[in-house]
Amino acid sequence: MSQTNVWWIRRDVRIHDNEALDSARQHADQLIPLFIIEPNLMDNAAPKRKAFLLQALSDLNRQLKALGSQLVVRQGPALHAFQKITDECEADAIFAHEDFTPFARQRDQAIANVFDLRLFPGVVLRHPKDVLKGDGDPYTVYTPYKNKWHEKPLPTPADCLPAPKTLPPLPVKIESDRLPESEPVPGFMGTAKEAQQRLTEFAKHNIRQYQSLRNRLDLNGTSRLSPYLRFGLISAREAFGNAQIASLQAREDKPRHEIRTWINELVWRDFFTTILYHFPFVVNAPFREDYQHIQWRQSAEDLQAWQQGQTGYPVVDACMRQLSHTGWMHNRGRMIVASFLVKDLLINWQSGEDWFMKNLIDGDPAANNGGWQWSAGTGTDAAPYFRIFNPVIQSHKFDPDGAFIAQWVPELSALPTAYRHEPWKLSKKEAEKYAFKLGTDYPHRIVDHAFARQRTLDAYKTARETTSET
Ligand SMILES: Cc1cc2nc3c(=O)[nH]c(=O)nc-3n(C[C@H](O)[C@H](O)[C@H](O)COP(=O)(O)OP(=O)(O)OC[C@H]3O[C@@H](n4cnc5c(N)ncnc54)[C@H](O)[C@@H]3O)c2cc1C
Known part of the structure; x- marks a missing residue:
């Protein structure tokens, strides 16, 4: 009897070192390399992340064609897509790499209840x-x-497994939806x-x-x-x-x-x-129970200033603008801006986690949640609550010549290095010399760091006391 297998592509957009593909193809007479557009994931993805993935899939399709196969694209939800495919061509088994988010696990369980789903390690x-x-x-x-x-x-x-030299053909009857059009992301070719x-x-x-x-x-x-x-x-x-x-x-x-x-x-x-x-609950709550009662500030204005790189702290603004322009941010930058949002503005880390997922080209639920909870001091292995980054010290230390600031905050690029980190320190005379006007050319600081630091220490202390009383 002829065997038709599905290689269900999720976080493994490659043909080499791919255990799911390797197993799927080995005993198959026909193979369906399948990508399902999950509305739940695609509709909420950062535009650059989505564009990167679409380019990668299009590149994968070119590689598959060279091996005598082709990418099959279907609309999700996954259960619905598989029901249609089995109606069309009686697929026998589905091969995929195991994914570990709560969404992925629930989805895979639902598929495994109905179909022969075989999961492989490798993510x-x-x-x-x-x-x-x-x-x-x-x-x-x-x-x-x-x-x-x-x-x-x-x-x-x-x-590491080599790429296959040929692939079993597709079933004759199977059709594919079109892969949505996308533009390459500058700096991150998805090939x-x-x-x-x-x-x-x-x-x-x-x-x-x-x-x-x-x-x-x-x-x-x-x-x-x-x-x-x-x-x-x-x-x-x-x-x-x-x-x-x-x-x-x-x-x-x-x-x-x-x-x-x-x-x-x-x-x-x-x-x-x-x-x-x-601990899948971390997607919705702090890992550490003692920080579930932090009284976060609600300030749409401050949140927006942070998102747009207009906080008046040059290093924070440079990092946030790097994110908006490229979809990527340096790890040190991620730590600086996360600390600033949570501990200088006292805004819930979940607002930052959400903004990162809406913008990061590498947005990943596990790493992003881990990074935010770490920065907020609410996570498993978190920075202690009293470790509050001073954005000016961080700036001097990790961008010693102010070159990174000059690149992303061009309104400060004409200033000497020291003032790029702290433009508020310019005297009136110096400001005139550089034709720079704080408040007009670049915003005043939206918060005083020393004041904010104390406010956060108090808020974290109160949260711990509240938890121990309840
Ligand atoms: C608040 C915050 C949010 C973050 N969100 C994400 C995210 O959504 N997706 C993401 O991939 N990383 C995230 N990170 C981790 C880290 O910042 C990025 O992985 C790293 O900056 C990517 O750049 P790179 O590839 O040059 O990393 P490199 O320094 O070259 O590291 C190599 C690889 O290791 C992994 N890695 C590195 N650091 C970490 C880390 N701390 N946690 C988990 N994996 C790591 C990444 O896959 C990375 O590509 C976050 C960190 C923080 C502090």
């Missing part, structure tokens, strides 16, 4: 159930999680070629200085692979494998140490996925 390096404490509980603190993560056998570059080049380049050069450069806002010291990992244009395993090779090739301890720090970012990625898997 993360270690399955959320693979790194547990001795008593079987999940870790809630990163460092012991990381130590255990490293103790277990690691994949090697040889474990397999770009993904490979980026990884290879990074593994050859910058990874060897990652630990030293990763916090500099003005340098290209990080990999910028996040959207490629988000949608699986590269696999986590091959990213890890490239880092391993770089480490083996390094002759000294220093570059090896720098590379290890980058590998540990992949471990953070696994860690936050693990947290979301075991």
Whole structure:
């Protein structure tokens, strides 16, 4: 009897190192590479994230055609799409990579109740159930999680699966919807070629200085692979494998140490996925119960100033404008603006999480929630409540020449470096010299940091006291 399998593409937009595709094709006479446009996900996605994914799918389709196949696109919800497909051509089994968000798990359960759904590991390096404490509980603190993560056998570059040379044909009768049109996102070409080049380049050069450069806002010291990992244009395993090779090739301890720090970012990625898997309530609530009663400020005006990069704090504004223009923000920037929203403006971290998901090209529920809860001090492994970033110190430290500020806040670019960080310090005479008018050319600070710091410490203290009384 002829076997028809579906390769259900979700976060694995690639043909190489793809266990779901590899298993689906092996015993299939006919194969359907399927992407389902889930209205629930696509309608709410950041425009740049959506455009990146659509470009990646279009590029995947080109690769599939070269192997004698083709991408099949259908409208969701998934259950409905599969019912239609099985009516049309009697698909026998569905192969996909396991995803761990509450939405994905619920969706997959509903599909598995009706169809033969086979899930494979591969979105993360270690399955959320693979790194547990001795008593079987999940870790809630990163460092012991990381130590255990490293103790277990690691994949090697040889474990990566090659791309298939041919694919089984599509069933004759199957049709595809059109993939929606999209424009490429500047700076982030959604193609397999770009993904490979980026990884290879990074593994050859910058990874060897990652630990030293990763916090500099003005340098290209990080990999910028996040959207490629988000949608699986590269696999986590091959990213890890490239880092391993770089480490083996390094002759000294220093570059090896720098590379290890980058590998540990992949471990953070696994860690936050693990947290979301075991504690799915974090999508709607703080992980730490003692912070559920924080009295957040409601200020649409302040929230908007933050979103638009008009807070009067140059480094915060530069980062927020980088996000609006490119869809990406440096990790140090994410920490600075998150701390500012939550601890200077005392606005609920969930408003920031939401804005990031609406704008980030790499927006990922687990990493984003983890990053916000960490910054707010409400998360599993969070920055303590009293660690409140001073945006001016952060600015001097991580953009020492003010070059990053000059790039994204051009109204400050003509000022000498020190004033780019703190334009309010210009004397009247100096302001005249640079023809700069605070309040006209660039906004006054919307909040005084020292005042805001104390306000936040008080609010967090009250929240803890309220919890202990209830
Ligand atoms: C408030 C906040 C929100 C964030 N939201 C997201 C998000 O939606 N999506 C996202 O991928 N990352 C998120 N991060 C993590 C991090 O900022 C980005 O992964 C990183 O900036 C991406 O740039 P890169 O690819 O150059 O990273 P690199 O420094 O080169 O790191 C390599 C890869 O490791 C992973 N990674 C790195 N740091 C983290 C981290 N702290 N947590 C989880 N994974 C990490 C990413 O996949 C990244 O591409 C967030 C961090 C914060 C503080």
